[in-house]
Amino acid sequence: MAQGRKSKREHLVETAQQLFYREGIKGTGIDTVLEHAGVAKRTLYNHFKSKDELVIATLQHRDQEFMAMLKAGVKKYESKQTGEPIFARVLAYFDAIAEWTTSRQFSGCMFINASAEYPRQDHPVHVICAMHKRLVIQYIEELMAGIPLADPHELAVQFAVLTDGAIVNAHTTSNKNAAQVAKQIALSLLTMHAAGAPADHKQ
Amino acid sequence: MAQGRKSKREHLVETAQQLFYREGIKGTGIDTVLEHAGVAKRTLYNHFKSKDELVIATLQHRDQEFMAMLKAGVKKYESKQTGEPIFARVLAYFDAIAEWTTSRQFSGCMFINASAEYPRQDHPVHVICAMHKRLVIQYIEELMAGIPLADPHELAVQFAVLTDGAIVNAHTTSNKNAAQVAKQIALSLLTMHAAGAPADHKQ
DNA sequence: CAATGAGTACACCGATCAGTATACATTAAA
């Protein structure tokens, strides 16, 4: 098994990911990917039997990468939160989203973009996108583990809606504040629904 | 000026809009549009000098149609709201969004989808999408005209973020509840920020 | 009737698309 520091397959996936993200999936031809990767066409088709397969591998790779980015962001911002300590992790999550949506290369959520390019709900790409979103909700629930809530899942869904809204709004209208808007709303919801959180007693 | 009940141009725009919405813009070829419209290729290129121009005309048409749909929805649901009457119009707006996102042909927001297909922020399509979103925010502000608020615009932006989130979430994860989730959050924010609304005095 | 403008039918263009075929080079393990 000949392989450099990175396998050709991995290199192709990473190159394709960049291009798909910047130019869209249907806006990026196979030849463009090969050109940027410096890899022969035959090699690509030895690893993937079609462009669709490359697209799916790309989205799976992005899923891993994105979740890792989120977790790193939460770790980074968790300690910088003021106010109620049990809220720190969820609020840090929104800071992570904010950092991402205001970064220079930000171009929306790859999964939202992909499912916009493949609108049919039964298309594999669309299915993968739905799975990713479900994973994010699950992660948000984990972040709220320490908070006494009547229905943690429902609040996680609300936060997911807020997140998607912030991402899309930031992308379409170039609004650098969108994620902070979402964070503020999230904080309101937290204080509203957290029953008997210390230092938050009603009057 | 020969013209049937509808001008060829209008017919082309409406046909293209349907197809672009269902199959994506880059996923729909000119020939497909012509086939469905039953119009000669030359006719199309007499009205539009490129596909991009047709796309833009389509988005402008959709903007009109969408705003009309929103206004009709608000009128329809306004009287059916319970609780604080000055909130009725904004809450009806979310019901209109809910009706749309749960309708059979719903396939996301055409503008969000379009700007996902054309990720570059300076592309004309992206610019039109941003304009549309700004129009919606303006409309939301109008709906809140009767509510005493410290910063109506900020709340309108929050509602826009909620709306985008609901739309995207409904589309990507087939969540029929997304818009109702957004409405609930909106109601919370309204009661929280509406200063001195009757029957809403503190304590 | 003549002229004009709008639409049609259809052939055609070069470019690009995803994907294949073939022949050769490199590498590493047996």
Added chain:
DNA sequence: TTTAATGTATACTGATCGGTGTACTCATTG
């Protein structure tokens, strides 16, 4: 050293892309 796997280079396929050229029909209008 032989063998097999992996990758490269390049040419090619058939389909489709957006867009053009041309000759025609048809209805209106002066």
